[in-house]
Amino acid sequence: MIERRSRQFWWYAVAFVAYFLQLAGGMAVSILFTLRGPETDGLDRAVIIAERFSYFAIGATALTYTFLEGREMWLANRLKEHFRQEGFEAGRDVGRDEGRQELRAELIEARQEAISARREGYEEGYAKAKKEGMEQQNGADDKPAD
Amino acid sequence: MWLADRLKEHFWREGFEEGFAQGYAEGYAEGYAERYAKGRSGSYEEGFAAGYAKAIKDMKQRQHQARPPDAA
Numbered sequence: 001m002i003e004r005r006s007r008q009f010w011w012y013a014v015a016f017v018a019y020f021l022q023l024a025g026g027m028a029v030s031i032l033f034t035l036r037g038p039e040t041d042g043l044d045r046a047v048i049i050a051e052r053f054s055y056f057a058i059g060a061t062a063l064t065y066t067f068l069e070g071r072e073m074w075l076a077n078r079l080k081e082h083f084r085q086e087g088f089e090a091g092r093d094v095g096r097d098e099g100r101q102e103l104r105a106e107l108i109e110a111r112q113e114a115i116s117a118r119r120e121g122y123e124e125g126y127a128k129a130k131k132e133g134m135e136q137q138n139g140a141d142d143k144p145a146d
Numbered sequence: 147m148w149l150a151d152r153l154k155e156h157f158w159r160e161g162f163e164e165g166f167a168q169g170y171a172e173g174y175a176e177g178y179a180e181r182y183a184k185g186r187s188g189s190y191e192e193g194f195a196a197g198y199a200k201a202i203k204d205m206k207q208r209q210h211q212a213r214p215p216d217a218a
Contacts, residue, residue, distance in 0.1 A: 087161025095169025
């Protein structure tokens with residue numbers, strides 16, 4: 001959608017020129033009529049002309065903004081590979097650190113699991129050996145002395 | 147220019163996401179390969195390839211899990 005919007009740039013440019021000419025023409029005609037019109041008071045004429053100019057200024061500002069926005073978008077679209085490449089490089093650096101950290105975290109977790117499994121095994125073995133030892137000891141105690 | 151900035155940001159973000167995925171897999175694979183070679187399980191290249199494949203697989207799995215159930 002964004003690319004299509006950028007492709008419309010030249011239509012914006014044509015529309016901009018057409019509207020600009022229309023505004024300028026309208027202003028010129030209205031000023032001409034004001035100067036040749038029935039108003040004889042100089043102040044009236046000045047106010048009307050100022051009013052026409054302000055309309056022109058508002059319209060021209062809006063159009064200029066639209067034109068510049070379209071132009072920037074057109075440029076951004078032309079330079080999209082450049083922006084993508086910039087983003088790619090930044091993302092690659094961040095991603096590389098993230099990948100290394102992820103691996104480190106996985107290794108730490110695996111090591112902790114191994115340590116706890118070893119401890120569990122040790123405790124189980126210890127308890128079993130202790131039990132067996134005690135049983136052997138009891139058996140030896142129960143035997144009548146020769 | 148607001149719209150133009152959004153457009154630039156859009157392209158930058160696209161590149162960033164691609165770069166992040168590749169960098170993540172590379173970083174993971176580099177660490178994996180170093181350990182692989184150190185532990186004499188195989189060559190650095192073999193470790194790198196194994197680590198790269200694992201990182202890609204993990205990432206895909208995570209994306210799949212992150213997706214809402216109705217989008218699947």
